[in-house]
Amino acid sequence: ATPNTSGAADASDTGTGVTLRFGELGSALTQQALLEAAGEFDDLPYEVEYSLFPAGPAFMEAVPSGAVDLSIQADTPSIFAQVGGIPIKVVGVQASVKTGESFVEIVANPDSGITSVADLKGKKVAVLPATILQYTVVRALEEAGLSYDDITPVELPLTDAPAALAKGDVDAVASLDPTLAQLKASGAVVVGTGLGITSGYSYVVATDAALADAAKSEAIADYLGRLGRAEEWAVAHGDEWAAISSELTGLPVELAQAAQERSAAGWVAIDDQVIALQQEQADAYTALGLIQTPLDVSAYYDDRFNDVLTGGTK
Amino acid sequence: MVIDAPGTLTPPAGGTAAVQQPVVVEARGITRAFDGRGVLHGIDLTVRRGEFVALLGRSGSGKSTLLRILAKLDTEATGTIKVPAQPGVAFQDSRLLPWARVLPNVLLGLRDGDARERARTLLDDVGLGDRARAWPRQLSGGEQQRVALARALAGAPELLLMDEPFGALDALTRIRMHRLLRELVSRYSPSVVLVTHDVDEAVLLADRVLVLTDGRLSLDEQIDLPVVGRRSHPGFVALRSRLLTELGVGDDDH
Amino acid sequence: MVIDAPGTLTPPAGGTAAVQQPVVVEARGITRAFDGRGVLHGIDLTVRRGEFVALLGRSGSGKSTLLRILAKLDTEATGTIKVPAQPGVAFQDSRLLPWARVLPNVLLGLRDGDARERARTLLDDVGLGDRARAWPRQLSGGEQQRVALARALAGAPELLLMDEPFGALDALTRIRMHRLLRELVSRYSPSVVLVTHDVDEAVLLADRVLVLTDGRLSLDEQIDLPVVGRRSHPGFVALRSRLLTELGVGDDDH
């Protein structure tokens, strides 16, 4: 039985009558395939409806319409959702990168003479504002004894950076895959990483409306459990999953494999430490002037699934 | 000119008989100025049913302006006016819709069942029966004018307002069109106001001639000449000469 | 009609003297068909300098078509043609540029220094000296036609091609325009081809009349009448009557 995917109607034929509406980010719907490949999709006691958004902020824009229930995202969207008053909570935190790896890297033109973060002083660095990329640059500079004012940040859409680097309009780029792979393929060298800066966490956000609905909340707990197991399966079967996902996303299979090699899985309990990491980021954005009034991110956390995800079922 | 078909023609509705006819057009104190230049200064005009009025006047004297007012196309003129709702109008430019072929142009606005047949007959009458499917731009100047004439006649209107409808026609075609017009007039008895610069045409066709000078009707005269053989009537030459004088043309000029 | 100013007028360039003049227009075997309907069937025409040719013909006979060909505006006609580069053309529609005022319309394409002054004089001559700054749409039909006439004359062209340039004018204005034309003709000696449907006008003005019938010149005749007092000359009535017959109008019709 193949349950409904995006755009499906009510799930009146299932036992609970609950339909979970999951907003996937990226370039293609892959989650159902992942669950199926891991054997987690067969006996769902509720319906799941997937929709696709290019990035976190786009998902947040859809939240008030009531068309979505939950999603998994990178660090920043939930922070800025809080600024905009979007009614969501972070209900799960997931490790997505192996320890010792980082998915953010700062690369430079080989002939720019830049070999380390310290060399970025006075250089033009392409960043995407209000993202983990910007945060990484800010923190990396601090660690090298510099400040954000010591570089010339160049705000560019992620996909435009390779052209700007090729043209020599910027000296370095903070990027992530698959653009990062493209940059490296054209000869850019890595001069810094997000190691020790980025948590490598993914954040599950659920809408307040969904959390207020007991049946839905229960379904979310169950679904996240399955998702966690499926992701562990993917980490264990890297090549197999890379083949499936590259077919779906159009990402060259080598890139998919490379990404898969870095990835990790496993739930992290929502605690003060996790919240502090996010608070640090929020404060950095406040310092950059992107957030006007200081933010207490803990207000946007809900640890009701801690037990289910990190204790009981596993 | 009416010798060919005397049976089909009735005498014009001029003379004492016409006074009994109901008023079709009544205009009082029609005044019109363009940007301060006065063109019409309080024109009074009454036209009765079946009356055929020729309107003469110098170029730029306001003939077309008056006709447009009678057709209720001028919102800035002042005065009082009563006219039938839908006059048949032949504009000075033939004003065919460029995007409609000849027949639809003639049919424009006619809804009754046999309009199509009547339009076809009229096109035959104006000698363009075979051009019904031509575009206006494919017609010669005179042909366009004849289509416009057919269109003005097609509704069998109570009032015909015609602004130099024969200006672009050669002598023979013009005679044919005169004949057609007289025929239709005698059949339907519309009131006609015909603007023309051809004094002979005015005297030949009309029951009454007006001359517009300096924004006023400087001459308003019944033509009490016989319909048949009018041209050879002694009154014809006299009236013609009087009108030319009124229009400023000395006898020695002509 | 030329009594008023006999001193300024010279005799028309017709008659034996004209044969000595150089050829200005030479057309050979001009043939034109529209969508298979032949309109002109091999017209031959030679016009000499200073010659004043009137072109008559029924509506739709191809007069405008021939004139357009002489103005080199028809790329689909076949035949051979030699004409001066820039004729002065008065189209059947007055064809004023709607976005240009009267004076610029007259001046269109004239570059020489005193063109402006000449244009102003011509506007005075056609009675529109005070309308130089009007938009074309603000003019009456006859006024538009006179602006187009002034424009055709303004370049003092070697060849004048005029398509019913007086069609919308009243008798007096028409006489004045005739006079103006004759005056300019006598001053600059252009060759003139004048399309008209007014047989009197043709006989009064021209040195030579052509009648176009069924795509051929069915009549081509020199007018050997005196310029002054032509209308009262016995030859006038005879020629007029001959032309009307050629055009299909019986004496009894008129």
Added chain:
Amino acid sequence: MSAPPAPAPPARPPRTDGVPADGSVRVGVDDRFHRAPSRPAGLQRVTQVAGRAIGPLFVLALWWVASAQAWVSPILLPAPGTVWAAAVDLVSSGKLQDNLGVSLGRAMTGLGIGLVVGVTLALLTGLSKVAELLVDSNVQMVRSMPILALQPLVIVWFGIGEPTKILLVALAVTFPVYINTHAAIRAVDARFVELATTRGLGRLALVRHVVLPGALPGFLTGLRFATSISWLVLVVAEQINATAGIGYLMTQARTVARTDVIIVGLVVYALLGLLSDTIVRLVQRKALSWSSTLQAR
């Protein structure tokens, strides 16, 4: 047959049999298709401006009510008060003016270039068969491509500085100007071109006296588009290495979920649209005073 001459009817009051007896002082129909009765020009202008304001005011009122009645969540559509506060903030800090100034420079430069290129191309393809064959299909193809997807190529060729932003504006502006002007040139009445030929007008004089004036209404329609597009494109163009500009302001507000700022931006866009539109209308009224169309009421 011959009717005996009859005397002229005696002068007497006209009878109105069969005709309704009510007389109206104004002649004719009062319809928008006809020149409106002349009123003091100033008063007319005021009425018109007031009339035009009705629409926007209605929308504003609707927004107010919707917010007050909580028909829409304030997250999506903040109340007018909130937006007003954000606007006051943006204005008093000088942020709005600065960003508008920067964008104005880019929009105007791009618009200027686009106008020149668009009109030149339209003249070329409108007047020369060869140019049309060579240029027209290319223009059509480039016009059909998403600017977003072309952006990397533009960056490679023109870098990420001001030229690229202006180029993107110019590119976007060129097409409406080109297409409308091209269409208008092709719609110029061939009779006027004939006339020009008989007057010996050269190419240039033909363009000046016939083609351009004839194509002016179409060009102005293109210009109406172009002005608003020049601002719209900045939303995309000012994502590339911009630190100021109304597009930058919008993108930034979107990334950080500042709906109130977004709405201020939208209002600014709307006002800019109205403003440039009003200017084009004025130009239109002035430039087309010769025409006797519905336009020239």
Added chain:
Amino acid sequence: MSAPPAPAPPARPPRTDGVPADGSVRVGVDDRFHRAPSRPAGLQRVTQVAGRAIGPLFVLALWWVASAQAWVSPILLPAPGTVWAAAVDLVSSGKLQDNLGVSLGRAMTGLGIGLVVGVTLALLTGLSKVAELLVDSNVQMVRSMPILALQPLVIVWFGIGEPTKILLVALAVTFPVYINTHAAIRAVDARFVELATTRGLGRLALVRHVVLPGALPGFLTGLRFATSISWLVLVVAEQINATAGIGYLMTQARTVARTDVIIVGLVVYALLGLLSDTIVRLVQRKALSWSSTLQAR
């Protein structure tokens, strides 16, 4: 004075003094402003198509050389061969056709709605003063706002399903149609409206016989825009919860850095642009056969 009657000149070969003696068989000037000499229609069509292809072929050649000479990095502009391979792949897997099909449905639906709305609005504002005052400024304002910024509001009101995508297309299509048709209606010669009045034409008949045919050229210019915009807007619209469509394909290719697929997409867009343009041109030729403009060569 009176000249003596002279005999008609004897028939003799015409003299050509002062006139160049070279005779040309064709009469008149050969200029694009005039109806071209009639040639077999088929041959003419072939020449025209070939002519139109010159431009694109030139661009293709340039691309080939640029790639071969490595003027541009293959990562930014892959060689024609690479792109061809990607295209073959997309076609043989059926991906291109499927996505095109989905987008075609959206584009056509949105186009249809936008056409109806645009023309209706243009008729309203073109014919009624009141409607113009109420509607026109609002339309101008909405048109001036960036669709990207309106997206959140659209999502709230219409969700993230098909309606939103179609709505965005319809919205984007409405404006060019509206503006061009509105301008064209206003440019309809008032003389024809006068004529209609004397013929007692009602509003509907006036629209049918005078306003619509008179505004047709302007409408078609708007349609030319609208067709390509309907496709362009999908690049944005198909970012909202789309899993198929040409816009989705482009966005996906951009996110996964598949430049070759992007180029395939661009070519598809270009071809779509050419195709819809050709269709509109054909409609134009057919619908405007009455006109004697430069268009109707």
